[in-house]
Amino acid sequence: MKEKKKISFVFFIFTLLFFYLPLLVLVIYSFNEGKTMKWTGFSFHWYEELFTRSKELWNAFENSIIIALLSSLASTVIGTLGAIGIYWYRFRHKKLIQTVSYLPLMLPDIIIGISLLIFFAGIGLNLSLTTIFIAHTTFNIPYVLFILIARLQEFDYSVIEASYDLGAKEKDTLLKIILPIIKPGIIAGFLMAMTLSLDDFVITFFVSGPGSSTLPLHIFSMIRFGVSPVINALAVILIAATAFLALLSKNMQKYIYQS
Amino acid sequence: MKKNYGTIYSLPLSVWLAFFFIGPTLIIFLYSFLKKSPFGGVERSFSLDAFAFLFNPTVLQIAWMTLYISIAVAVITLFLALPTAYFMAKSRYKDSLLLFIIIPFWVNFLIRIYAWIAILGNNGFINNFLIQTGLVSDNFQFLYNPYAVVLITVYTYLPYAILPLYSTIEKFDFGLLEASKDLGATHFQGLKKIFIPGIKSGIYTAFLFTFIPALGSYAVPQLVGGTSSMMLGNVIAREIIITRNFPLASAISLILSLLTIIGILVFMKKNENEKKAVK
Amino acid sequence: MSGTSVEIQGLSKSFDNHQVLKNLSFDIRSGEFFSILGPSGCGKTTLLRIIGGFEEEDSGVVLLDNVDMKNYPANKRKTNTIFQSYALFPHLTVYENIAFPLKIKKMTKPLIKNEVEKYLNMVKLSGYEKKYPKELSGGQKQRVAIARALINQPGILLLDEPLSALDAKLRQHMLVELDSIHDQTGITFIYITHDQHEALSVSDRVAVMNEGKILQIGTPSEIYESPKDAFVADFIGETNFIEGIVQEKGGKFAKLYSETLKTMIEFDMDQSVEIGDKVKLTIRPEKIRVKRENPQKTSSQHFNILKGKVDEIIYHGFQSKFFIDINGFILKAFKPHLSYFEESERIGWKEEVYFWWDADDSFLVEVSK
Numbered sequence: 001m002k003e004k005k006k007i008s009f010v011f012f013i014f015t016l017l018f019f020y021l022p023l024l025v026l027v028i029y030s031f032n033e034g035k036t037m038k039w040t041g042f043s044f045h046w047y048e049e050l051f052t053r054s055k056e057l058w059n060a061f062e063n064s065i066i067i068a069l070l071s072s073l074a075s076t077v078i079g080t081l082g083a084i085g086i087y088w089y090r091f092r093h094k095k096l097i098q099t100v101s102y103l104p105l106m107l108p109d110i111i112i113g114i115s116l117l118i119f120f121a122g123i124g125l126n127l128s129l130t131t132i133f134i135a136h137t138t139f140n141i142p143y144v145l146f147i148l149i150a151r152l153q154e155f156d157y158s159v160i161e162a163s164y165d166l167g168a169k170e171k172d173t174l175l176k177i178i179l180p181i182i183k184p185g186i187i188a189g190f191l192m193a194m195t196l197s198l199d200d201f202v203i204t205f206f207v208s209g210p211g212s213s214t215l216p217l218h219i220f221s222m223i224r225f226g227v228s229p230v231i232n233a234l235a236v237i238l239i240a241a242t243a244f245l246a247l248l249s250k251n252m253q254k255y256i257y258q259s
Numbered sequence: 260m261k262k263n264y265g266t267i268y269s270l271p272l273s274v275w276l277a278f279f280f281i282g283p284t285l286i287i288f289l290y291s292f293l294k295k296s297p298f299g300g301v302e303r304s305f306s307l308d309a310f311a312f313l314f315n316p317t318v319l320q321i322a323w324m325t326l327y328i329s330i331a332v333a334v335i336t337l338f339l340a341l342p343t344a345y346f347m348a349k350s351r352y353k354d355s356l357l358l359f360i361i362i363p364f365w366v367n368f369l370i371r372i373y374a375w376i377a378i379l380g381n382n383g384f385i386n387n388f389l390i391q392t393g394l395v396s397d398n399f400q401f402l403y404n405p406y407a408v409v410l411i412t413v414y415t416y417l418p419y420a421i422l423p424l425y426s427t428i429e430k431f432d433f434g435l436l437e438a439s440k441d442l443g444a445t446h447f448q449g450l451k452k453i454f455i456p457g458i459k460s461g462i463y464t465a466f467l468f469t470f471i472p473a474l475g476s477y478a479v480p481q482l483v484g485g486t487s488s489m490m491l492g493n494v495i496a497r498e499i500i501i502t503r504n505f506p507l508a509s510a511i512s513l514i515l516s517l518l519t520i521i522g523i524l525v526f527m528k529k530n531e532n533e534k535k536a537v538k
Numbered sequence: 539m540s541g542t543s544v545e546i547q548g549l550s551k552s553f554d555n556h557q558v559l560k561n562l563s564f565d566i567r568s569g570e571f572f573s574i575l576g577p578s579g580c581g582k583t584t585l586l587r588i589i590g591g592f593e594e595e596d597s598g599v600v601l602l603d604n605v606d607m608k609n610y611p612a613n614k615r616k617t618n619t620i621f622q623s624y625a626l627f628p629h630l631t632v633y634e635n636i637a638f639p640l641k642i643k644k645m646t647k648p649l650i651k652n653e654v655e656k657y658l659n660m661v662k663l664s665g666y667e668k669k670y671p672k673e674l675s676g677g678q679k680q681r682v683a684i685a686r687a688l689i690n691q692p693g694i695l696l697l698d699e700p701l702s703a704l705d706a707k708l709r710q711h712m713l714v715e716l717d718s719i720h721d722q723t724g725i726t727f728i729y730i731t732h733d734q735h736e737a738l739s740v741s742d743r744v745a746v747m748n749e750g751k752i753l754q755i756g757t758p759s760e761i762y763e764s765p766k767d768a769f770v771a772d773f774i775g776e777t778n779f780i781e782g783i784v785q786e787k788g789g790k791f792a793k794l795y796s797e798t799l800k801t802m803i804e805f806d807m808d809q810s811v812e813i814g815d816k817v818k819l820t821i822r823p824e825k826i827r828v829k830r831e832n833p834q835k836t837s838s839q840h841f842n843i844l845k846g847k848v849d850e851i852i853y854h855g856f857q858s859k860f861f862i863d864i865n866g867f868i869l870k871a872f873k874p875h876l877s878y879f880e881e882s883e884r885i886g887w888k889e890e891v892y893f894w895w896d897a898d899d900s901f902l903v904e905v906s907k
Contacts, residue, residue, distance in 0.1 A: 008349075011342035012356075015421075018339075018414065019363040022374035025384055029377065037377055038387045082272030089265025097273055104280055106523055108475020110492045111512045114499050115283035118509070121300075122286055138279045141272065155628070161592050162625035164612040166639040166690060170264060176638075180629045199368055202477050206499070219369045223376065223482060232377070235370045242365045246358060 023239055030232035046229040050237070054230060060218035063129060064198055067214060071136035072193035078137070079144025080186055084178060086145075087152040088160060105142040112139060113206035120207065127209025135207045136197045143196060144189035151185030191249065284516075291509035301505050309510035318494065318511075325490040328405055328480075329473035332412045336420045336469045337462065339413070344424035344461075348431075357425070364418035372482055375411045376402065379483075403485030412479050416472060420465035427461025460530050467526045471519055491515055541569030541726035542603045542616050542693025544589065549598030551584055558584045560750040562598070566728065571720050573729040573737035576747035577773065582730045583698060585747075589728065590696050591615045603693065618687035619696040622703070624679045626671040632658075632682050633667035639690040657685040660719065677708050684719065694726040701736060713740055734774045738762060746770045764808070768903040771820035778826075778869050780819045780900075784811050791840055791897055794819070798867040803842050804897040811905055818904035825899040826871035828860055830885060832892050840897035848889050860885075862893060869893070 030047070034040035050057070085091070086098050104112055116135050117127075125131060159181070163173040179186070201216040208217055222228050294306040312318065347356045363371070378384045379401035389395045401407060435457065439449040455462075477492035484490070491511055498508035544566035551559040558581045566572045574582045587593040589600055591612035600607045602616055627635050633654055640650045658664050661681035671679055680700060687695055697716070701709040717740045720727050731737050737744045738758040745755045746769070753767045765771035768779065780803055782794035793802045794817055805819050827833075833843065846864040860871045871893055885891055 008342040008346035011339065012346040015339055015343040015417065016359060019360070019417070022371075022378055022414070023363065023366065025378055026370075026374050029384070036382055036387070037380075037384045038391070078271045078275055081268045085265045085268025085270075085272070089268065091265035091269075094265065094269075097269055097276075100276055100281065101272060104276075106471065107516055107519060108472065108492070110475045110477045110495055111287075111516055112280075112283075114495055114508055114512060115287045116279065117499065118290060118505060119279070119283035119286050134279055138275070141275065145272070156623050156625070158621040158623050158625035159627060161612065162619070162621060162627070162686075163638075164592075165590060165617070165619045166686065167613045167642045168638075169613060172642055177627060181627070183629075195365065199365075201369055205477075206496075216367060216369050219367065219373070220478070220482075223369065223373050226380075226382070231370070231373055235366075235373065238370055239362075239366050243362050246362050246365060250354075250358060 023235070026232050026235045027239070030229065030236045032229060032232075035229060046233040050230050050233045056213070057215070057218050057222075057230075057234070060213040061215045063132075063213060064215040067129060067132050067136055068194050068197040071133050071140055071197050072190050074133075074137045075140035075144050075193050076186060076190045079141050079189060080148055080179075080182070082141075083145050083148035083152060084174075084182075087149050088157055088178075101145050102142050104139050105146070109139075109200075109202040110206075113203040116203070117206040127207055127212065129212045131207045131209070132204055132212060132214065135203050136200065139200070139203060140193040140196055143192050147189040147192060148182060148185045151182050151188075155181055287509040287512050289509075290505050291513050293506050295504050295506050300503075306506070309504075309506035312507055313510060313514065321489050321494055322491060324405065324488060325474060325476075325492075328408055328412070328476070328488065328490060329470050331409045332416065332473045333466050333470040335409065335413050336417055337465055340417060340420035340424050340465055341462070344421050344428055347421070347425050348428040349433075353429070360418055360421055368415060369478065371415055372411055372479060375407075375414065376483060379407065402483045403487065405484070405488040407483045408476075408480050408488045408490075411483055412473055412476060415479065416469040419468040419472070423464040423468060424458070424461045427458045427464075431457050463526050463529055467522065471522055474518060474522075475515060540693070540724055541567075543568040544694065544726065544728070545599075545601040545604070546589075547599040547601070549585070549588065549600065550596050551581075551588065551593070552596055553584075558750050559588075559595075562750075562752055564745065564752060564755055566726060567742075568603075569724050569726055571717070571727045571729065571740055571742045573731060573741040573744045574747055575731055575734060575737040575744050575774075578732055580747045581750040582732075582747050586619075586696050586698055586728060586730050589694075590617050590619050592619075616693035617696055618690055618692040618694075619698065620680075620683050620687050620700045622699045624671075624683040624703075626679055626682055626686075628671055630670075631667060632663065632669050632671075632674070635671070635682055636686045636689055638686065653689055654685075657689050660688070660722070661685045661715075676704050677712060680704065680712060684716075688719070688723065688725075692725060694728060697727060697729045699730055699732070701731075701733075709736070716740065738774070746773065748773070764901050765820060765903060766901075768818055768820065771901070771903055776823055776870060776872075777820045778823060779903075780821065782817060782819075784813050784815045784817055787811065787813060799844065799864050801844060803900075804840050805900045805902065806840075806898045808902055809905060811902070812907070814907075816906045817902055819900045820903050821895055821900040823859070823870040823872040824857075824874070826869070826893050826895045828862070828871050828873055828885065828891050828893045830889070830891055833894060841894050842897060843892060843894040845890065845892055848885060848887055848891055851885075851887060860891075860893075862891065 029037060029039075031042050031044070032039055033043035033045060082097075082101065086094055086101075113135070116131070116138070120127060120131050159177065160173060163177045168176065199216065201220060204214050204217055205220070208214065213221075219231065219234070222231055290301055291309050292305055292307070293301040294304045294308065296302045343360075347353060347360070350356055376383065380386070381398045381400060381402070383401070385401065386395075386398045389399065390397075431454065435453050436449045439453045440446070444452065475492055476490050477496060480488055480490045480493050481496070484493070491514075495508045495511050495515075498504045498511070546565070547563050549559055549562040550557065562585065574585060576582045584593060588595050591607065591610060591614075607615060627638065630638065636654045636657055637650050640653060645653075654667075655664070658667065661684050663678065663681050663685065666674070666678065671682070674682065683700075700716075701712055704712060713736055716727075716729075720740075729737070729741065738761070741758055743755060744758055744761050746753045746761060746767075748769050754761060754765065754770045756764075761770065762774055765774065765777075771777045772779075780794075780796055780799065782796040782803060784792055785795050785802065786793045787807065790807060791804055792807050792811055793804050795802055803819070811817055833841075844864060846862040846869065848860060849863040849868060850861040852859040852861075854872075857872050857874045860873060862869045862871060
């Protein structure tokens, strides 16, 4: 038993190093004075560059945030209502709708990206933030649906019946019973959608037009021009933000799931 | 009386998906059977040109490369993920270890690719280091080959494999392993005959979660693959953006979708058999 | 409060071509404690759900206080339900759960407070107002569910196996409490259960259901003492069945010949039979007496006296269960321990014994020409 544990421990450490060493290199070189990956001296120069002379990057960041908020909101509303309908009610084509809803989750990103691109070209919709919003909402819906159906599975339908039984109508039941019960799922779904939207590159790449860059798109174009210490600095900020949010959500989870 | 509300609740979902998922998917299907217009769009006449072009040796070679890279990625990922997940699931500090694995997973996808470019690139960290220490005199090209694509794809997808494996191993009843030892099995026999079959569904899921996205890779081969390791995703993008051959891009997408769906169906079938076997 | 009466006429319901309720018709009187007893899958829960308005009947009529409920959804009916899983709202406190129906009615806060307190007292949960359902024990959840269902002052309380999630001791206790709540409120209780002890101990009347049909409706003692049907006899308590062909009849009694027992059995004709009819009798084990000596039969009494061999004895606290073998046919007889040392020598395994019962104590449950 002990030997087995040793082997798996070695693998685990290897995986951790594999994950973190490349990120660590980025962190260190973000403080490099020179422009290359050759260490020449300590400096905050690239952070200064990032915060004061990277207007396009911050525009792209702003777009990312706007798209993430709007598409998460839209997909959470659509996904939540859909999950309630699919999980708690019986109606025609229910099985079909559920199966189709999960498909975008399974198909490769690039296919969703180009199919939307061809579709937008076909209906004559110019590529812009609007098309990015539509694309992000589309790929976020199945995730929200998935999370909410998982949440609904924890409750039996008799809670809803009890609400009708005690005199409540559909609207009261939705607002006073169903939504409060699945609130943790709704929050989790929204956060998941935000994360996916902020991170997406491939689908956005195909449905974005001139002037509608997002942060990942901007990073992509920077990477294509080769190593840039500004990306190093940005990476450090993003890694720190991610770690902070991860820790926060870990503590939040306790709070969310308690209510 | 309940029936109507189900339809009402799922109406926004149905409408949205009909417009922005089913519609576009059908268009791809349709376009793959149409003729390419010289101006970049399609002409409304039936044609199998796009499918015929799929048998072009270059396309076949790229399809082979795609499959080869995807399988290599899935196998290597599994090899790393299984013991890692095992260690995590058996640890006393599960929750914290899980967080350690999830954090890099949340770091932006492109930043994760970029980190490797910064390290392995022609002017990257390792080359600089090697030149400074005098080990080599000229830059060594680590990137722009299939191995680099495999390495970096493994890096980006590894958490996808660790998480499902972790959750199956955590649910595994380790009493069974002890029972098998009690009945005279060696530790290795126990692992092979009891543990691995017991977590099969996790292994399938992990494989699928890396193999399927790898099949549809675009960004990694685009950034670190070079011409020698183009994948189908890159061909689709090229046909859409540069050549503007919509029917060909659609046909390749169709094939890729079919491969994905077949993969998922095989997985579901396997998983179902597993469940039956357990019963 | 006063109870609502129920009238069911020709009620039928199918799910996926499987008929769950088969043309049921019966009445429940205002204020009655009415139990529907049957094995799982007999259709009793579906019946309750149709009365509550959660399920729509395929055909037939449900009348509550003589009003057809056809177009009344659950929230417009004078019924409230205690669900098997309690169905407490997990995000609301005990107070908020009980107040929910009144808030829906838009009652003023002081009035709500007053009412909630009254019902909290009734179910003995004062002091638990601020707790959430997950902080309560099974029995306490049950009480919240009862208070919440009663606060709307329904005419009928529908109880769907309300005690099945509780342990045996608590079940007994809650049953007594439900009975006293029934007495206090005077409303109609429709109580679904598969547990005969629950049904028999508190009900005014019991309906025994099987395979979508009601087989017998009667007071607990009628159901137990004079089952009209082999299923009823078998489902409620333990019983013996004896089959045979009617050989002679005279006055109140008739005799059948049993092929398995190889003897004539005298029985009380509670329904008319003709000579040559194939009949089935049921006789409760506790009605059969067992002794080593042959009891002397007097001419005025109608007794069946048989002889057999003790095949098995199971000690059961206040009684012993005897399994007596008569030519390979096993008959059950329960002997209460009036005094443990009553007999100088207790009957043992493999011993030859006499046993007998009064012809009045058996019931005809099947007659076929």
